[in-house]
Amino acid sequence: xxxxxxxxxxxxxxxxxxxxxxxxxxxxxxxxxxxxxxxxxxxxxxxxxxxxxxxxxxxxxxxxxxxxxxxxxxxxxxxxxxxxxxxxxxxxxxxxxxxxxxxxxxxxxxxxxxxxxxxxxxxxxxxxxxxxxxx
Numbered sequence: 374x375x376x377x378x379x380x381x382x383x384x385x386x387x388x389x390x391x392x393x394x395x396x397x398x399x400x401x402x403x404x405x406x407x408x409x410x411x412x413x414x415x416x417x418x419x420x421x422x423x424x425x426x427x428x429x430x431x432x433x434x435x436x437x438x439x440x441x442x443x444x445x446x447x448x449x450x451x452x453x454x455x456x457x458x459x460x461x462x463x464x465x466x467x468x469x470x471x472x473x474x475x476x477x478x479x480x481x482x483x484x485x486x487x488x489x490x491x492x493x494x495x496x497x498x499x500x501x502x503x504x505x506x507x508x
Contacts, residue, residue, distance in 0.1 A: 396468035441492030
């Protein structure tokens, strides 16, 4: 069975992307970070590999989309509280990110998100373990 997950994302400017994610409080794994790639630590055994476009292209024959114009994926991450969701979104906005939509509150689930500086969408959710699911 799988023990880790690595989401690979093409970035325009690796140093600028590293500065953005550092500004919102995330860290990088130095062992897997160099001038072409940076291993962003998202949680226990969960990583995003930020790859310069030429390196990213070497893994596929398909053309890359511009994530500011097309959606390639939604990266979803769970959070420990509504406050953590809102704090991460606020830090992303302050670091140069954008807010693609208003927060969504379903009672049992609260979600909000941000676009990073390359346009990748990060969805943050908090699932209230004490709330009853809608339905």
